Amino acid sequence: MRTRVWPAVAVAILIGAACGGTPAPASSPQSGQAKNVGSVAFVSSQGTPANEGQKMNSQVLAGFNGQADFISGPTAAQDVDKVTAEQKAGKGTIDVLALQHGDFTTLGASDALMDVTPLLQRLQKDRQFPQALIDYGKLGTSKQYYIPWLQATYMMAVNKKALQYLPKGDDVNNLTYDQVIAWGQAIQKATGERMFGLPAAPGTQASLIHRFLQGYAYPSYTGGEVTGFKSPQAVQMWEMLKRLWAVTNPQSTTYSQLQDPLLSGDVLFGWDHQARLQNALQQQPDQFQTVPAPKGPKGLGFMSVVVGLAIPKTAPNVAGAEALIDYLTQSKNQIAAGSAIGFFPVVQGVKLTGSQVPPYLNAEAGVAAKYASDKNAVVALLPVGLGSTSDQFTLAYQDTFTRIVLRNEDIQTVLNDEAGKLQTLLNTAKAACWPPDPPSTGTCQIK
Amino acid sequence: MRPLVPYLLMAPAMLFLAYFLFWPALGAFGVAFQTAQGEWTPANIQALVRDTDFGLAVRNTFLLLVIIIPLEFTIALAMAVLAQSRLRGRGFFLYVWSFPLAVSDLAAGLVWLSIFTSHGYLNSALQGAHVIQHPIGFLNYDNLPGLLLAVVAAETWRSISLVMVVIMSGIQVIPPEMEEAAAILGAGAWNRFTKVTLPLLKPTLQVGLMLRTTTAFQVFAVVLALTGSGLPVLATRTETWAYAHNYQMAAAYAVLLLMLSSVATVAYLTFLRTPREVFQR
Numbered sequence: 115m116r117t118r119v120w121p122a123v124a125v126a127i128l129i130g131a132a133c134g135g136t137p138a139p140a141s142s143p144q145s146g147q148a149k150n151v152g153s154v155a156f157v158s159s160q161g162t163p164a165n166e167g168q169k170m171n172s173q174v175l176a177g178f179n180g181q182a183d184f185i186s187g188p189t190a191a192q193d194v195d196k197v198t199a200e201q202k203a204g205k206g207t208i209d210v211l212a213l214q215h216g217d218f219t220t221l222g223a224s225d226a227l228m229d230v231t232p233l234l235q236r237l238q239k240d241r242q243f244p245q246a247l248i249d250y251g252k253l254g255t256s257k258q259y260y261i262p263w264l265q266a267t268y269m270m271a272v273n274k275k276a277l278q279y280l281p282k283g284d285d286v287n288n289l290t291y292d293q294v295i296a297w298g299q300a301i302q303k304a305t306g307e308r309m310f311g312l313p314a315a316p317g318t319q320a321s322l323i324h325r326f327l328q329g330y331a332y333p334s335y336t337g338g339e340v341t342g343f344k345s346p347q348a349v350q351m352w353e354m355l356k357r358l359w360a361v362t363n364p365q366s367t368t369y370s371q372l373q374d375p376l377l378s379g380d381v382l383f384g385w386d387h388q389a390r391l392q393n394a395l396q397q398q399p400d401q402f403q404t405v406p407a408p409k410g411p412k413g414l415g416f417m418s419v420v421v422g423l424a425i426p427k428t429a430p431n432v433a434g435a436e437a438l439i440d441y442l443t444q445s446k447n448q449i450a451a452g453s454a455i456g457f458f459p460v461v462q463g464v465k466l467t468g469s470q471v472p473p474y475l476n477a478e479a480g481v482a483a484k485y486a487s488d489k490n491a492v493v494a495l496l497p498v499g500l501g502s503t504s505d506q507f508t509l510a511y512q513d514t515f516t517r518i519v520l521r522n523e524d525i526q527t528v529l530n531d532e533a534g535k536l537q538t539l540l541n542t543a544k545a546a547c548w549p550p551d552p553p554s555t556g557t558c559q560i561k
Numbered sequence: 562m563r564p565l566v567p568y569l570l571m572a573p574a575m576l577f578l579a580y581f582l583f584w585p586a587l588g589a590f591g592v593a594f595q596t597a598q599g600e601w602t603p604a605n606i607q608a609l610v611r612d613t614d615f616g617l618a619v620r621n622t623f624l625l626l627v628i629i630i631p632l633e634f635t636i637a638l639a640m641a642v643l644a645q646s647r648l649r650g651r652g653f654f655l656y657v658w659s660f661p662l663a664v665s666d667l668a669a670g671l672v673w674l675s676i677f678t679s680h681g682y683l684n685s686a687l688q689g690a691h692v693i694q695h696p697i698g699f700l701n702y703d704n705l706p707g708l709l710l711a712v713v714a715a716e717t718w719r720s721i722s723l724v725m726v727v728i729m730s731g732i733q734v735i736p737p738e739m740e741e742a743a744a745i746l747g748a749g750a751w752n753r754f755t756k757v758t759l760p761l762l763k764p765t766l767q768v769g770l771m772l773r774t775t776t777a778f779q780v781f782a783v784v785l786a787l788t789g790s791g792l793p794v795l796a797t798r799t800e801t802w803a804y805a806h807n808y809q810m811a812a813a814y815a816v817l818l819l820m821l822s823s824v825a826t827v828a829y830l831t832f833l834r835t836p837r838e839v840f841q842r
Contacts, residue, residue: 315789364701368789505806
């Protein structure tokens with residue numbers, strides 16, 4: 115049951131986030147944390163760019179009644195390994211752990227996280243989380259392994275200069291992949307340059323091209339993320355990607371965050387994580403707009419990211435950790451943290467208003483609302499349950515892109531080859547299928 | 562009995578190297594030849610050779626090496642000779658030329674990125690001068706000459722001052738009377754350079770080549786900043802696998818780099834050996 119409700123869940127979340135949804139409970143001030151709770155080590159896989167970490171410390175954690183150190187690592191797998199090692203050693207240093215939903219699965223399975231049900235019940239006295247997200251945090255058990263914190267998605271940013279080249283009759287808010295390619299061709303014809311942008315720099319932490327493949331291109335063409343990896347529909351998708359690449363700036367292999375080439379004028383439109391577009395949207399709000407990702411034959415594939423807060427069993431300061439989670443899920447801090455690292459709040463009724471909320475965040479929330487209300491949406495989750503093999507899973511998607519699109523290798527040969535690598539990783543992690551792929555009994559199998 | 566003092570003085574450095582260099586290097590060998598569970602296996606090396614970008618990484622690393630090293634040593638030699646000459650303003654040159662010594666390699670890569678990128682300084686200047694109509698994609702993933710040009714320019718600019726300083730220190734210990742004697746015997750400037758200065762510089766060049774070749778094998782930040790995945794080299798591939806959490810593959814790459822550097826060092830030691838008697842005066 116838990117697998118099948120996820121897509122609906124994710125849509126519900128995004129609707130909630132985008133519309134500000136349900137009525138707000140009266141926000142109560144502090145939940146009785148008058149005394150200093152001491153030092154709390156707050157380790158996160160999000161907010162990695164230095165300026166985001168700085169904003170977390172100066173704008174969000176400054177008001178916390180203790181010393182919260184925000185430590186963000188480059189990849190979640192390293193955090194997972196550290197907690198696992200600390201569990202083995204029986205002695206820990208991490209108090210609060212912020213990871214994406216799929217990264218918690220391994221730690222939940224190895225019983226490395228505290229059951230935070232009592233804390234959640236306490237918090238629910240004055241704030242409400244979407245039930246779907248709470249269920250997420252149970253990781254399919256009866257225990258509550260994490261408390262939802264923030265959420266995000268990916269979209270396209272468009273320089274308004276590009277709109278004049280959009281073929282007549284096409285709706286910029288409702289494009290197909292083929293229409294994006296035609297638009298790119300029109301721009302190339304007029305300017306002589308390839309102006310679409312994809313974040314395709316190498317390395318698992320540098321760019322998010324693998325999320326484009328897993329959460330957008332694959333679901334839009336195959337309806338799934340993994341099982342149809344080498345299917346005829348996948349071949350069709352890769353043929354489309356080669357045509358898309360023909361109108362993509364060939365320097366995309368150096369882009370780790372699309373906001374930089376957007377600002378420099380190297381690209382006029384492109385796809386990335388909402389937080390990696392924010393500088394362009396913030397610095398030139400009149401020049402850039404955000405629009406949904408394109409659609410394919412199977413619908414509008416998009417990915418939804420949920421970040422949760424957990425307490426490892428080895429946390430040295432449990433009281434401090436609970437106080438920090440309480441603090442981070444208060445309305446004003448939800449807005450502050452969302453604004454600092456470019457995410458949406460999760461607590462119900464929290465509206466993205468106030469002087470500190472950058473206008474672009476509302477614009478991005480508008481795109482999220484469009485995803486949520488699209489009848490043909492295919493909601494993809496970040497890989498679930500891969501644990502420390504998650505980064506190699508990522509690399510296989512990146513290598514597939516490199517071999518087919520950059521090196522022009524035969525599509526079916528590469529897909530068969532890389533599918534073998536993916537299957538080995540799935541087998542190692544014993545990971546079941548996750549949405550949008552249909553639920554599996556046992557390990558997920560590539561068809 | 563030999564005095565203990567020299568050994569005691571060397572001990573801290575030796576301990577430091579042993580703990581932070583030799584020990585981790587041995588560890589890397591261990592990881593490269595073991596499974597994640599710690600069983601001995603050659604599988605990582607086989608996987609290394611089959612890696613998507615292995616062939617390209619080897620080719621690009623050597624390509625950069627054979628372009629950069631001769632280019633850099635030729636220019637650095639000229640710079641060092643010029644800085645040693647009695648020309649007016651040589652102090653100024655020396656000062657300016659040493660400047661890149663203080664710049665980190667990633668920063669250098671980013672500076673050159675702003676020059677070579679499609680809407681960067683170089684393309685803007687060329688367009689402004691009406692030399693070209695559309696920007697040249699120097700850094701396009703499929704433009705190998707452009708990528709090489711950018712990396713060679715950035716790497717040479719960044720590290721040439723180190724080579725120059727090494728060579729200058731060598732030139733300074735050559736006794737001036739040698740050159741004077743050659744001049745009196747009728748040798749011209751070119752002959753004095755090739756027959757006197759260059760042979761006496763051999764030990765210095767040997768050290769310089771060893772240092773520079775080792776670091777050239779490890780070329781990393783400049784390549785990453787300028788080319789992303791466009792020009793994979795051995796060190797960027799090592800990093801990719803380390804971050805992909807496959808430490809066995811990363812260690813296999815690291816071990817390969819270590820062996821290549823060692824082979825180059827031994828080759829320099831063998832083929833550029835200076836007979837002892839040359840310096841017995």
